[in-house]
Amino acid sequence: MKVQFFQIADRRINSSLLRFLSLFAAMLLPPSAMGQEVSAYRVGKIITMNEKDEVINNAVLIVRDGKVAQIGKASQVEIPEGAEVIEMPSCWLVPGFVELHNHSAGASTDLHDYVYLTNPDLRTLESVNPGTENFKLARAGGVTSALLISGSGTNMSGLGTVIKFAEGQMGDVVLKFPGSIKIAQAGNPERYWFRVGRSFMNYNLRQTLQAARDYHQEWLDFESGKTKQQPLFDPIYDPFRGLFRGEFIASMHTQQYQVVMMTLMLVKGQFGIRTVLDHSTFDGYKNATLVIEGQDVITINGPRQLYFDGTQRRIFGNAHRWWQGGIPKLGINTDSPVIPQEELSYQAAMACYYGWKTYEAIRGLTRIGAEALLLEDRIGSLRPGMDADFAIWSGDPIDPRSTCWIAVIDGQVVRDARGELRRF
Amino acid sequence: MKPMFRGLLGAAIVAAGILSAPARPARAAEPPAKIALTGARVIPVAGPDLEGATILIEHGRITAVGADAKIPFDAMEIDCTGKVIMPGLIEPQSWRGLDVPNETLPVAPFLDVADAMDPSRLYFEDALRDGITTIHVIQADSTVIGGLSRAVRPIGLTPDEMAVAAGLALKMSISPRGGYDRMQQMATFRETFRELDEYTETIAEQKYEESLSKENKKVDVGPAEARQRGRKLLTDADHDDQHRNLMRLKRGDLIAWINVGSAMDVAPAVQLATEHGFFEKTVFALGSDTFKAIGELKKAGRPVILPEDLFHRERDSVTGEIRETFIPAKIHEAGLMFALQPNPNSSMAERYLTYQAALCVRHGIPRQTALEAITLNAAKMMGLGDRLGSIEAGKVANLTIYNGDPLDFNSWVEQVYIDGILAYDRSDDPRLEELLRLEGVAKEADEAKRQAAEEAKKESAPADGQNAEPKPTEESKPAESTSPAENARPRRGGGGGR
Incomplete structure (x- = not known):
């Protein structure tokens, strides 16, 4: 009962007063009667990643029924009676990391399908495998959510799924579907059997997106009463209506100046699709101006955080160059299993080694990732009402010496390494 | 005038987020309203060469060419005396x-x-x-x-x-x-x-x-x-x-x-x-x-x-x-x-x-x-x-400015205008500067080698004469059967030289 009420209040009624009332109502009832679980985390530092970028020292976070209920200074937050208290006064509590480019939460044989050069009808939802060892490994690295996408062997390889690395079965781990449409403009689809070149790939991609948009437009015309005849339902292009309504994103396998530029010109510019630039490596950073002009374009950089510029004979940090270019929203990915997802924080550490800023890197792994997935109201920061997805680290998570002791997803401790010596 | 253009170009470079050289690729600036390039020898290609001519450019287009072209009061004048202006190649x-x-x-x-x-x-x-x-x-x-x-x-x-x-x-x-x-x-x-x-x-x-x-x-x-x-x-x-x-x-x-x-x-x-x-x-x-x-x-x-x-x-x-x-x-x-x-x-x-x-x-x-x-x-x-290919009124202001005759290989491209935008300026070309610096280093090295060879020759000459100077010690003696001059030249894998 309570669960439904809480969720409805949270999701549908976007008023802080009502939200407060719902919280209040929940508090009036004894926890046992509602079957709810309350736990309290007392830590040295909470990186909230909220709108004010608050960092709270000597803080307490209360989890109630899978959601963050309260957050604040230890001296100001009262720990509810009966709550399970976890005391880690020297540790940092950080929102769970969000991995935007993941291939390893499914069965590995389902990575590619080379039958066509564009495969708008494939869905990674069907290959999610909550039983893989990778789920455990991800939690060990403080990674709590990921966008599971298919490979980049074709120009369009299907719809991605946002999952949580939670314990349980399909229903417990799928957070959002479709989470994205995976598109690759270069740098792998060349392997297609008749060896396509650059201009053909962009032509081909444009054709597919055009077909999908035409389908969407047909339906819009029908729904608005402009046309009388109901269009035929197309199971391939129907999910794309959400893409053109801005409900999910295009996750782009893109890198190098020319390809990133074409992503911005074609996917964002010509079709107005919410675009997330995955990889964006090599000299892709030279597109910073175009990314800024793209406004809601988010860059999720990596893996491999450095670029050797042959003409200048210098090594650059990719993330640092993007940041220097002034782009406001920058994250990091691992392309797991290229770099295992549990090493997401290492990728950020590398980015910082080459000049990026630590706090920005933490934000890039958390809130920016959530914003990229259009899930910033569920994950990526710690505010009352948000999913209780976080990790407790021995220190700064971007510092490679730090250990992720505890990982929590939906309020459940899914990893507890206290007393263990190995990291993963 | 020139610093202003450079400012524009500089703004484009900063906007592109590339704070150090090189500036490629960079957003093209807007063309200036009116500029007049004066005093140059103009090779219009469409007609005979003009000495001391003025090229008037308005919003990226050439509006007048000739020694008697009138410069409007609001045009910025750029003195190109001594330069040669060609249509952009x-x-x-x-x-x-x-x-x-x-x-x-x-x-x-x-x-x-x-x-x-x-x-x-x-x-x-x-x-x-x-x-x-x-x-x-x-x-x-x-x-x-x-x-x-x-x-x-x-x-x-x-x-x-x-x-x-x-x-x-x-x-x-x-x-x-x-x-x-x-x-x-x-x-x-x-x-x-x-x-x-x-x-x-x-x-x-x-x-x-x-x-x-x-x-x-x-x-x-x-x-x-x-x-x-x-x-x-x-x-x-x-x-x-x-x-x-x-x-x-x-x-x-x-x-x-x-x-x-x-x-x-x-x-x-x-x-x-x-x-x-x-x-x-x-x-x-x-x-x-x-x-x-x-x-x-x-x-x-x-x-x-x-x-x-x-x-x-x-x-x-x-x-x-x-x-x-x-x-x-x-x-x-x-x-x-x-x-x-x-x-x-x-x-x-x-x-x-x-x-x-x-x-x-x-x-x-x-x-x-x-x-x-x-x-x-x-x-x-x-x-x-x-639209392109010659310097005539009505054409796009694509111009290449040389410091001498374009077909003389000693001439440099000094500036390039595209659509009236100063797109290239040799005085602001870090990569070329670096290339020339390296060339200078190479020249110096060659000169040093040449001098070393000459000195070595001088040293060896008296040794053949009657009043020979003290012979070089065993350590400084070159390897057998190589002349001192040869030895002074660096060889692949062999050290020597400087």
Whole structure:
């Protein structure tokens, strides 16, 4: 009962007063009667990643029924009676990391399908495998959510799924579907059997997106009463209506100046699709101006955080160059299993080694990732009402010496390494 | 004035987020309202040279040229005394602007180079440095029908920002693409155009029937007549992508840019162009020995792009003698319009268009013809002769400023204006500066080596004489059987020298 009420209040009624009332109502009832679980985390530092970028020292976070209920200074937050208290006064509590480019939460044989050069009808939802060892490994690295996408062997390889690395079965781990449409403009689809070149790939991609948009437009015309005849339902292009309504994103396998530029010109510019630039490596950073002009374009950089510029004979940090270019929203990915997802924080550490800023890197792994997935109201920061997805680290998570002791997803401790010596 | 432009350029660089050199690719600035370049020797190409002339530029266009051109009160004046101003050079065809030069599909008229252009290529920066303001980017030769080309300026962040004219020419190659032989190549052309005819007939008939049914009329003529009438009703939108550009080619809306890699390809090229009605819009890009079909080329009278290497060399199989032919001389003799291209494969000066033109002058071609071959002719071939290629009122302000005669190889490109924007300034070229610095270092090293060699010679000379100085100690003695001078020269793997 309570669960439904809480969720409805949270999701549908976007008023802080009502939200407060719902919280209040929940508090009036004894926890046992509602079957709810309350736990309290007392830590040295909470990186909230909220709108004010608050960092709270000597803080307490209360989890109630899978959601963050309260957050604040230890001296100001009262720990509810009966709550399970976890005391880690020297540790940092950080929102769970969000991995935007993941291939390893499914069965590995389902990575590619080379039958066509564009495969708008494939869905990674069907290959999610909550039983893989990778789920455990991800939690060990403080990674709590990921966008599971298919490979980049074709120009369009299907719809991605946002999952949580939670314990349980399909229903417990799928957070959002479709989470994205995976598109690759270069740098792998060349392997297609008749060896396509650059201009053909962009032509081909444009054709597919055009077909999908035409389908969407047909339906819009029908729904608005402009046309009388109901269009035929197309199971391939129907999910794309959400893409053109801005409900999910295009996750782009893109890198190098020319390809990133074409992503911005074609996917964002010509079709107005919410675009997330995955990889964006090599000299892709030279597109910073175009990314800024793209406004809601988010860059999720990596893996491999450095670029050797042959003409200048210098090594650059990719993330640092993007940041220097002034782009406001920058994250990091691992392309797991290229770099295992549990090493997401290492990728950020590398980015910082080459000049990026630590706090920005933490934000890039958390809130920016959530914003990229259009899930910033569920994950990526710690505010009352948000999913209780976080990790407790021995220190700064971007510092490679730090250990992720505890990982929590939906309020459940899914990893507890206290007393263990190995990291993963 | 100049600092202001540099400020604009600087702003573009900072905006691009590239805080240290290099600035490529950078957003193109807006052209200044009015500027007047004064005092220079102007080579308009469209007419005789002008001494001490003024070029007035308003919003990127040339509005007046001449010694007596009036400078409006609100124009910023830039003193170019002692300089020589040329129209910006034009590279008539290049695939170096492409990320991948060729497509794999043999017949791909629906493709556009804009989808594969890479504005971040250093090639574009080099083009500016060499005074080139317009580049015709087109697919390379390994194709049958290779897609649409685009004329660009070497500034801007995206192919659209760089565009001078989009969808300009359709690339074709008579010389066989990789993996094809000549018969297969020509059979592919035949099949393509025959299929196009069949397709057009089908949609023409449909179109005619549709037009009748709109007026509730019944088909009143036989299929042949219906097709005839339907053809007149067809628009671009009626064709699918595979056929649209071929139709436009046949209709004369596209330039046929045909690679004619050898002499034997000329006749089939002329036949193909004539048969399908685009002969009048054809430009031939020649290979090294294509000039041997000079009679056929002359008869065709179409403009030609000369190969990158202007010399054709043949070795006599018996005597081993090498015979050289200077291709432009043959083409000029035949009275054909030609355009030169730089030779990127040459480590020598052939990579500069001005040097290619100077070579022509050296081989007896009139200076005016040589200058046209690197400016106006290419513009005309692209159908842009009314906008580019010469310094005349009404044309786009694409200018290259030299500190001496452009065909003198001691002259530098000082500034380049594109659409009235100061796009290149030699005093603000960190990469060139670095190159010259390295050259200086190398020169110093050479000088030091030379001196060391001389000193070593001096030292060894008295040793042969009677009053010899104390002989060098064992340690400092050079290795056996090498002269001191030789020893002073650094050798691979052998240390020595400095």
